[in-house]
Amino acid sequence: xxxxxxxxxxxxxxxxxxxxxxxxxxxxxxxRDAAATLCPSEVARxxxxxxxxxxxxxxxxxxxxxxxxxxxxxxxxxGGVPVDALAGGGPIRLGLPRKA
Numbered sequence: 173x174x175x176x177x178x179x180x181x182x183x184x185x186x187x188x189x190x191x192x193x194x195x196x197x198x199x200x201x202x203x204r205d206a207a208a209t210l211c212p213s214e215v216a217r218x219x220x221x222x223x224x225x226x227x228x229x230x231x232x233x234x235x236x237x238x239x240x241x242x243x244x245x246x247x248x249x250x251g252g253v254p255v256d257a258l259a260g261g262g263p264i265r266l267g268l269p270r271k272a
Contacts, residue, residue: 177249216230
């Protein structure tokens, strides 16, 4: 199932751009053990402005995570089971695909 791509950013909007979110996800994962995962809120907090605003960026982080999962560059799980990052149902984790 293919989702509508994220809208292009003009630079006029507040908050992190999809490329900045993608880069932060992969930077944070690279700094961890290969099998480690992270919470999307960790990414949003790392991208937060000096005023500590991060919660509004959670939907955007999840959108980027789902787009990366659809291209097999990221795995999104809940309880160790792959899930859609945009579906409700509780906390999710982001990780790198495991090599066979």
